Amino acid sequence: MADQFDLIVLGSGPGGYVAAIRASQLGLKTAIVERERLGGICLNWGCIPTKALLRTSEIYHYMTNASAYGLKADNVGFDLGKIVERSRKVAGQLNAGVKGLMKKHKVTVVEGVGALTGKGQLTVTQGDRKTELVGKHIMIATGARARDLPFAKADGKRIWTYRHAMVPTEMPTKLLVIGSGAIGVEFASFYHDMGADVTIVEMLPRILPVEDEEVSAFMDKALTKQGIKLLTGAAIEKLDNGAQAVTASIKAKDGSVSTEEYSHVIVAIGIVPNTEEIGIEALGVETERGRIKVDGYGRTNVEGVYAIGDVTGAPWLAHKASHEGVVCVEKIAGENPHPFETWNIPGCTYSRPQVASVGLTEAKAREAGHELKVGKFPFIGNGKAIALGEAEGFVKTVFDAKTGELLGAHMVGAEVTELIQGYVVARQLESTEAELMETIFAHPTLSEMMHESVLGAYRRAIHF
Incomplete structure (x- = not known):
C-alpha cells in the first residue's frame, strides 16, 4: 500500500524544504522527495558554496594588498584544492543541517527521482526500487538548471x-x-x-x-x-x-x-526550469515557455497540484522560492496569507564591489508615471567606509515626490548585500521619507549612507 501524506514536496531546495517545515508546523503530514542532496542547487551548488569561494578571493585580495593597511604579507599564494575543499565542506555542513531540520520536524525524506503518475499520486524511483506515495496535495519545487549554448554545450573541461x-x-x-x-x-x-x-x-x-x-x-x-x-x-x-x-x-x-x-x-x-519527466504533461498542468503557471498561492490549473520557486519563473532567487513555499503551504492549511507578490524582493550580487537593490529603478519608476525625488550618497562621504578602505560606491533611493513612498533602493559597494534589508523592511512597512528621516542610524556605520541618501532626495544630506 502506498504511503499517504497531506503534502508531498517534489524537490528539497530552499523553496521545497522551507515549505515542508512550515507544513509540518501547521500539522500536515509531509514528505519531501529529493533526487540528489537535501538543500537543492542553492545550498549544494549555488548560493552558499559560491559565497565560500568569494570569501576566499576577498581575503586573498586583502592579503595581496596588505600594504594599503600598513601590513606585510610576503609570498602570498593559494592551494586551489583546499579552496574547493573548504567550499564543499561549507555546503556539506548545511546539507547536514537540513537533514537535521527534516528529522526535527518529522518530515519524511524519500530519496530518488519523483514523478507524478496520477491525481494525488507520485512514484519515486531509486535504482531498481520504486516507492509509491499518495498525497492530498503535491507541490512541485524542482528548480532549474543552467542554460547551455546551443552550439557549444558545457563539457566540464574547458x-x-x-x-x-x-x-x-x-x-x-x-x-x-x-x-x-x-x-x-x-x-x-x-x-x-x-x-x-x-x-x-x-x-x-x-x-x-x-x-x-x-x-x-x-x-x-x-x-x-x-x-x-x-x-x-x-x-x-x-x-x-x-x-x-x-x-x-x-x-x-x-x-x-x-x-x-x-x-x-x-x-x-540563464537557467531552464526542470519540468521534464516529472509527469505534469499527463495531468495537464499548464506551462508557459517552460515554466509552470501558478496564481499568487502557488496553485496550478490542476486541483491539488502546486508549484513554487525557479520552476515557476523569474526572479530566480532562493528567498523568493522560500517565501512562495510558505504562502502556498499556509493557503493549503486553511490559513489566510497574502498572495505572493514580487514587488519587494531584494536582489544581490556578491562580487567585488557588491551590488544590491529592491523595487523600481529610476528609469522604471519614471516609465510608471511617477514624479520622483532621487537621493544619492557616495561611500567616500562615510567615515566607516573610509576607515575600512572601501570608499568606492554609492547608495541611491527613489521616492514618489507626491506621496513620499520609497519606490526603490539601489546600492553598490562594500557589504551592500547586508544593508539592503533595511530598505526592504521599510518598504514592507510602507514607510515614507518622513519615517526614514526620523530614524536614528548608529555611528560610525555604513548604514548611515542609507539615511544620507534619503535626506539627499529632499536636499537635506549632511555629509555631502
Whole structure:
C-alpha cells in the first residue's frame, strides 16, 4: 500500500524544504522527495558554496594588498584544492543541517527521482526500487538548471556551467565569461581576484542589465579599473572547444568579428526550469515557455497540484522560492496569507564591489508615471567606509515626490548585500521619507549612507 501524506514536496531546495517545515508546523503530514542532496542547487551548488569561494578571493585580495593597511604579507599564494575543499565542506555542513531540520520536524525524506503518475499520486524511483506515495496535495519545487549554448554545450573541461566553475581542477589562466548577470559577474570577480585574466561578454548594452543604470555604469568602471575586460552589445558566434584551449569568435557591437583563445569558458546565460519527466504533461498542468503557471498561492490549473520557486519563473532567487513555499503551504492549511507578490524582493550580487537593490529603478519608476525625488550618497562621504578602505560606491533611493513612498533602493559597494534589508523592511512597512528621516542610524556605520541618501532626495544630506 502506498504511503499517504497531506503534502508531498517534489524537490528539497530552499523553496521545497522551507515549505515542508512550515507544513509540518501547521500539522500536515509531509514528505519531501529529493533526487540528489537535501538543500537543492542553492545550498549544494549555488548560493552558499559560491559565497565560500568569494570569501576566499576577498581575503586573498586583502592579503595581496596588505600594504594599503600598513601590513606585510610576503609570498602570498593559494592551494586551489583546499579552496574547493573548504567550499564543499561549507555546503556539506548545511546539507547536514537540513537533514537535521527534516528529522526535527518529522518530515519524511524519500530519496530518488519523483514523478507524478496520477491525481494525488507520485512514484519515486531509486535504482531498481520504486516507492509509491499518495498525497492530498503535491507541490512541485524542482528548480532549474543552467542554460547551455546551443552550439557549444558545457563539457566540464574547458566549457563550464556554474556547477563546474565551483569545483575547478585547475585555475583558468585566461577566462571568458558569457553573460553578465549576477552569476557571471560573481564568477568573473572570483577568478579575477585569484589571478585569472577575465573577459565578460554581454549581449545587452550594459552589464548587470536588470540593475539601475547608474549602478551598471559604476560596475562597468569598477570592473574595468580592476582589469576585467567588458564587451557589451557583443555576441558569441562560435566556440571551438580544443584539448588545450577554447577559440571564441565574438561579434562586437560595431559588427566586427574577432577570434581569441581562452583557457576556459563559463556559460552564464540563464537557467531552464526542470519540468521534464516529472509527469505534469499527463495531468495537464499548464506551462508557459517552460515554466509552470501558478496564481499568487502557488496553485496550478490542476486541483491539488502546486508549484513554487525557479520552476515557476523569474526572479530566480532562493528567498523568493522560500517565501512562495510558505504562502502556498499556509493557503493549503486553511490559513489566510497574502498572495505572493514580487514587488519587494531584494536582489544581490556578491562580487567585488557588491551590488544590491529592491523595487523600481529610476528609469522604471519614471516609465510608471511617477514624479520622483532621487537621493544619492557616495561611500567616500562615510567615515566607516573610509576607515575600512572601501570608499568606492554609492547608495541611491527613489521616492514618489507626491506621496513620499520609497519606490526603490539601489546600492553598490562594500557589504551592500547586508544593508539592503533595511530598505526592504521599510518598504514592507510602507514607510515614507518622513519615517526614514526620523530614524536614528548608529555611528560610525555604513548604514548611515542609507539615511544620507534619503535626506539627499529632499536636499537635506549632511555629509555631502
